[in-house]
Each structure stands twice: as C-alpha cells, then as structure tokens.
Amino acid sequence: MNRRDFIQKTSLAATVTGILPKVQAPTQKPASRVRLGFIGVGLRGQSHLQQALYRKDVDVTAICDIDPSAVNTARKMITQAGKKEPAVYAKGPEDFANMVKRDDLDGVIIATPWEWHVPMTIATMKAGKYAAVEVSATVTLQESWDLVDTFEQTGSHCMILENVCYRRDVMAIMNMVRQGIFGEMLYAHCGYQHDLRGIKLNNGKSNALGVEFGEKGYSEAKWRTQHSVDRNGDIYPTHGLGPVAHWLDINRGNRMMYLTSMSTKSRGLHKYIVDHGGQNHPNAKVKFALGDIVTTNIQCHNGENIVLVHDTNSPRPYSLGFRAQGTEGIWMNDGHTIYLEGISPKEHIAEPDAAYLAKYDHPLWKKYEKEAENAGHGGIDYFIFRGFVEAIKNKVAPPIDVYDAAAWSAVSPLSELSISRGSSPVEIPDFTRGKWRSNKRIFGLNDEY
Ligand SMILES: NC(=O)c1ccc[n+]([C@@H]2O[C@H](COP(=O)([O-])OP(=O)(O)OC[C@H]3O[C@@H](n4cnc5c(N)ncnc54)[C@H](O)[C@@H]3O)[C@@H](O)[C@H]2O)c1
Numbered sequence: 288m289n290r291r292d293f294i295q296k297t298s299l300a301a302t303v304t305g306i307l308p309k310v311q312a313p314t315q316k317p318a319s320r321v322r323l324g325f326i327g328v329g330l331r332g333q334s335h336l337q338q339a340l341y342r343k344d345v346d347v348t349a350i351c352d353i354d355p356s357a358v359n360t361a362r363k364m365i366t367q368a369g370k371k372e373p374a375v376y377a378k379g380p381e382d383f384a385n386m387v388k389r390d391d392l393d394g395v396i397i398a399t400p401w402e403w404h405v406p407m408t409i410a411t412m413k414a415g416k417y418a419a420v421e422v423s424a425t426v427t428l429q430e431s432w433d434l435v436d437t438f439e440q441t442g443s444h445c446m447i448l449e450n451v452c453y454r455r456d457v458m459a460i461m462n463m464v465r466q467g468i469f470g471e472m473l474y475a476h477c478g479y480q481h482d483l484r485g486i487k488l489n490n491g492k493s494n495a496l497g498v499e500f501g502e503k504g505y506s507e508a509k510w511r512t513q514h515s516v517d518r519n520g521d522i523y524p525t526h527g528l529g530p531v532a533h534w535l536d537i538n539r540g541n542r543m544m545y546l547t548s549m550s551t552k553s554r555g556l557h558k559y560i561v562d563h564g565g566q567n568h569p570n571a572k573v574k575f576a577l578g579d580i581v582t583t584n585i586q587c588h589n590g591e592n593i594v595l596v597h598d599t600n601s602p603r604p605y606s607l608g609f610r611a612q613g614t615e616g617i618w619m620n621d622g623h624t625i626y627l628e629g630i631s632p633k634e635h636i637a638e639p640d641a642a643y644l645a646k647y648d649h650p651l652w653k654k655y656e657k658e659a660e661n662a663g664h665g666g667i668d669y670f671i672f673r674g675f676v677e678a679i680k681n682k683v684a685p686p687i688d689v690y691d692a693a694a695w696s697a698v699s700p701l702s703e704l705s706i707s708r709g710s711s712p713v714e715i716p717d718f719t720r721g722k723w724r725s726n727k728r729i730f731g732l733n734d735e736y
Contacts, residue, residue, distance in 0.1 A: 317680045324349040324392045324416075326383045326407050327399035328361035329506050331421055334663050335396050335448075336361055338672040340368040341661065345676060351376035351386045354506070383407050387414040394679045396448075397421060400510035405430040412443035417685070419446045419675045422525040424692035428700045428716070431693035435718050438689040446675050446685035447692035449529035451607065452730065453670035456640075457530035458649035460611050460618055461731055464534045466647070468627065469613030472535060476610035477527030478596030482603050484559045487512040488570070515577040519550050520703030521597040522577065525695045527607055529687070531593055534611055538690045539726040541589045543715045548702035550578025555600030575600075583702045585715070588723075595698065618643075650734035677736070686730045693718040 323339055325332050328350050339345045347365055350373045352358045358377050365373055376386040380403075387395055387410050394417035397407045404420050411418035424447045425431045438445055451457065464472060489508045514522050535541050553575045560570045579600040585593040596608055609620035616627035617637075624637035631638050651670065652659075658673075659666030678685040697715065705713045719726060729736070 318393070318682075319680075320344050320346060321676050321679045322346045322348045322391055322393045323676075324351070324386055324389065324395045325361070326351045326386065326395060326397045327403075327421075328352045328357045329354065329398065332357070332396065332398035333361060333364065334668060335398060335672060336364055338662060338668060339396075340364060340370065342672075342676065344680070346370070347373050348391045349374040349376060349386050349389055351383045353377065353380055353382075357506075384410050387411045387416060392416055394419060394675065396675075398448075401426050401514065402510070405433060408445055409433060409437050412437045412441050412445060415441070415443055417444050417446070417675070417679050419448050419685075420692065421448050422529075423523060423696040423699055424525075425696040426699065428697055431697040431718060432716075434689050435693050444678065444685055445689040445692055446678065447525065447529075447687055447695065448671050448675070449525045449687055449691075449695070450664055450667040450671040451526045452529045452533060452687060453651075453667040453674075454530065454665070455648070455652050455667075456620065456644050457534075457609060458652060458731055459644045459647040460609070461530070461533050462647040462649055463618075463643070464611060464613070468616065468647075469611060469618070470615030472591050472611070472613045474592050474594075474610070474612040475531040475534060476594045476596075476608055476612075477531045478594075478598065478608045479521075479523045479526050480596060480598040480603060480606045480608055482601065482605070483511075483599040484555060484602075487515060487556060487599075488559060515556060515575050515600070516573060517576055518699075518703055519553075519576045519578055519581070519706050520548060520699055520701075521581045521583050521595055522699050522703075523597060523599070524583070524595055524698040524702070527595050527609070528593070528695045528698060529691070530609065531611075532691065532695060533730050535587055535589070535591055535593070536728065537587070538694060538719055538723045539728050540723065541587055541591075542717055542719070542723045543593070543694060543698075544586045544588055545712045545714050546583050546585045546698065546701055546705060547710050547712050548581060548583040548705040549710045550581040550706050553578050553600070555579045559600075578706075581702065581706070583698065583705075585698070649731060651731065651736075654734045674736075684729060686736055688729065690719050690723075690726075 321344060323345055325336055328336060339347050350361050358375055376382040395411040397404060397420045401423060405425055408418045408420045434445055486507055537543055556575045560568055581597040583595040606621055611618045618625045618640060623640050625640040625643050626637040659669035662669035674686045701713045701715060705711060
C-alpha cells in the first residue's frame with residue numbers, strides 16, 4: 288500500500304470509527320514544511336531539537352523553557368545550524384500558554400517534567416496544534432481521561448513520543464507477530480530496567496553528595512527523584528509497554544483489562560546515599576516510597592498476559608527485558624535468542640535471533656536506515672520525530688495516538704493503586720470507549736508510516 292492509498296484508507300476507517308478529527312483533510316496536498324515550537328529544551332528537548340535542525344522540512348519558530356541556560360543552549364543550536372532566531376518564551380512556568388497561541392506553529396514538542404505534560408499538551412491541543420508529548424504522557428488517571436476528552440472535543444491530535452516503539456529489533460518482532468510466526472500470542476515481558484541512581488541523586492550541577500557533574504549534569508534530578516520519594520508503582524511504564532502494545536494490537540482489536548502490581552522493599556536509593564555520603568549525609572534521612580523492583584501483571588481482553596518490570600534503583604545492566612511468546616515459539620531479548628517449533632534446529636534449544644531480525648527487518652528501517660544513523664538511542668529518535676512531522680504534513684492521525692498515550696501511561700497510577708491495596712486487581716479503563724473493537728492498526732504498516 289503506498290502512502291496515498293494508506294492515507295485514504297485510514298481516513299475511511301477513521302470516518303467509520305469516528306476517531307479522526309475535523310482537521311482531517313485527506314484530499315489536501317501534503318504540506319511541504321512544518322513549523323514547530325518546543326516546550327522544554329533540556330536534555331531530551333535538545334535531542335529532539337537536533338532532529339528538527341537536521342531536517343530540511345522543519346522550521347523551529349519558538350522555544351520555551353524556564354531555565355535560561357537551557358534556552359541559551361537551544362538558541363545557539365538553532366543559530367549555529369544557520370536557521371532563523373526563534374521567538375523565546377522564558378517568563379516563568381506558565382509562559383508556554385502564550386507560545387502555543389502563536390499562529391506560525393503547526394505542532395509543539397513537549398519535553399518537560401512529567402507533572403507538566405498534560406497542562407502543556409492540553410493547551411497545545413486547545414490552540415489547534417498537533418501536540419507531541421514525552422513519556423510518560425500522564426501521571427494520574429484523570430489526566431489520561433483529560434487528554435482523550437480534549438482530543439475528542441478539539442480534534443487536535445496528541446502523539447506520545449514513545450521512541451522505543453521504533454527499535455529495530457522490536458519492529459522486526461512486530462513483523463513476525465503480525466505474520467503469525469509465533470503462532471497465537473500468549474505472553475509478553477518487558478520493562479524499564481535501568482540503573483538511574485546516578486541520575487536521581489544529582490541536582491544538575493552536583494550530585495546529592497556534592498560531587499560536581501559540570502556540563503554533563505542531569506537536570507532530571509530536579510524533578511524526577513521526587514516521584515521516587517512520593518510514589519510506589521511502575522512510574523515509567525511506556526518504554527516497555529509501547530512496543531508490546533503494538534505486538535498485541537492494544538486499542539485496535541484488543542485492550543488491557545486489569546492489572547495487579549507488587550513491589551519489593553525500597554533500599555537502593557538510601558543505600559547509594561549512605562555508601563557514598565555516609566550515615567550523616569542530609570539525604571540519608573529521605574524516605575523513598577518507590578520499591579526497588581515493581582512488577583505489574585496485565586490481563587488483555589484476547590487472553591494474553593503482559594509482565595512489566597520497573598527496576599531503576601539497583602546496580603544492574605540496562606535492559607528493557609523484552610520477550611514475545613506464542614503458541615509456536617518465543618523471542619528473548621536478554622540473550623538475543625529465539626526458538627520456533629519445527630523451525631529451530633534443536634528441540635528445546637534456543638538459537639541466535641540475528642538472522643530472524645534481519646529477515647523480518649521492518650520496511651521503515653530498510654528505507655530510512657541512513658537517515659537514522661545520527662539520531663539518538665540507536666536511530667529510534669529519528670523515526671519518532673519523523674512520525675510526528677509526517678502526520679502534521681499529511682494532516683492525519685499520528686502513528687501513536689492519544690488513546691495509546693492515555694492507556695499506556697495510566698498503568699502508572701493504576702499500579703500505585705494496586706500496590707496500595709495489597710496487590711489487588713485494578714480495572715484498566717477503556718479509553719477508546721468501545722472503539723478498540725473496530726479500530727484498525729495505524730503503527731508500522733508500511734515503509735512510510
Ligand atoms: N523517550 C526518551 O528516550 C526519553 C529520554 C529522556 C527523557 N525523556 C522524557 O523527556 C522529558 C524531559 O526529560 P529531560 O531528561 O529532558 O529533563 P530535563 O530536566 O533535562 O529537561 C526538562 C526541561 O523542562 C524545563 N521546564 C520545567 N518546567 C517548565 C515549564 N513550566 N515551562 C517550560 N519549561 C519547563 C526545565 O527547565 C528543563 O530544561 C521527561 O518527560 C522524560 O521522561 C524521554
């Protein structure tokens with residue numbers, strides 16, 4: 288299916304399901320340029336900004352941040368790339384509301400602390416622009432509903448910037464799942480298993496122990512660590528859940544029904560402080576609510592189970608822990624192995640996955656491998672940014688939409704609720720209000736989308 292057929296077909300499907308908004312105009316010619324604004328030009332915002340500056344079809348019209356050094360760095364990046372000086376909105380935490388009203392913006396990239404995502408996304412949508420919001424999109428259940436309601440009221444799109452959906456291996460596995468290579472899907476395992484102790488325990492210039500981090504300091508500690516103090520649940524679910532949701536057609540023929548979560552005790556962050564700063568360090572008094580390892584089980588409508596792990600406070604290698612299992616085989620990312628009944632040469636013995644990942648390489652990756660070369664996180668940051676830009680140009684729904692943002696992110700507050708109730712099952716709302724039954728796939732359909 289070529290790009291045009293695809294747009295026409297999805298538009299038709301959209302009319303039937305009613306999920307696409309009034310701005311949908313499939314007969315219009317795609318725009319040749321896209322004008323973007325950025326709210327939050329810290330670590331992640333600058334990485335998206337770099338993608339914008341690489342592209343010939345994007346103009347950066349305005350930027351917004353409360354931190355003057357972030358603004359200066361972003362401004363320099365833009366002018367050093369030979370582009371026009373952007374308008375700057377830096378007059379305090381609400382100044383983004385002025386930026387989104389500009390009439391020279393088609394879309395806004397939001398890469399701010401989690402608690403700011405929804406107010407900024409909603410303001411953008413209400414101003415009639417495409418919103419792209421970083422992960423997780425929402426912190427509370429109500430915020431997930433607010434995103435959906437705002438989309439349905441305004442017709443303005445919201446894309447969650449879940450870049451891991453574009454990881455080359457998980458897209459190849461999605462191809463295999465869709466072609467039935469694993470038989471009928473039964474189970475997926477995934478998570479965010481990343482030792483963040485060094486990031487959580489520094490304040491941008493120095494760590495909690497007074498050690499200078501200089502230019503490389505992560506400002507995330509200014510806001511991210513507080514979530515580990517206040518919350519016990521899977522507070523960063525979408526890197527794992529996003530790809531798995533595409534494997535299992537969540538919100539498009541399937542949906543997540545309920546979950547249960549369990550957490551270990553909380554030791555890692557306190558131990559890190561004491562090990563490096565001693566018992567008398569002021570931060571040794573801080574009580575962290577977040578259990579070191581939080582495990583969530585999700586029951587899907589079509590009978591699959593998802594196990595999702597959040598593990599950020601302990602010494603460990605980085606891994607998103609992907610596993611895909613069906614009635615005819617299994618892929619295991621840790622160890623890079625696969626086993627397919629009747630195909631793998633030795634019974635009960637896994638084989639290396641490389642040849643399969645190459646054979647089922649996704650057409651998007653085949654086509655844009657070169658362009659993705661310079662992008663962060665192994666190339667995936669090129670694809671997520673491109674997905675947003677292409678949706679705006681073609682005036683279509685983004686490949687990962689507001690219902691994905693709402694449902695995937697809602698796992699955080701729901702896992703907190705389950706843990707607070709002794710791991711009892713908690714219902715996952717149907718944010719599509721029944722449309723998941725007839726919604727068609729929109730992600731990774733061909734070499735364009
Ligand atoms: N997808 C990924 O791979 C990935 C990687 C890193 C971070 N992230 C996400 O990106 C977001 C930002 O993370 P980061 O690492 O860039 O953090 P950061 O602290 O480096 O950047 C956040 C920026 O937002 C600014 N900000 C805060 N409040 C603001 C307000 N009211 N108005 C304007 N600007 C404001 C801060 O000054 C800062 O510059 C988070 O949601 C994080 O989860 C995603």
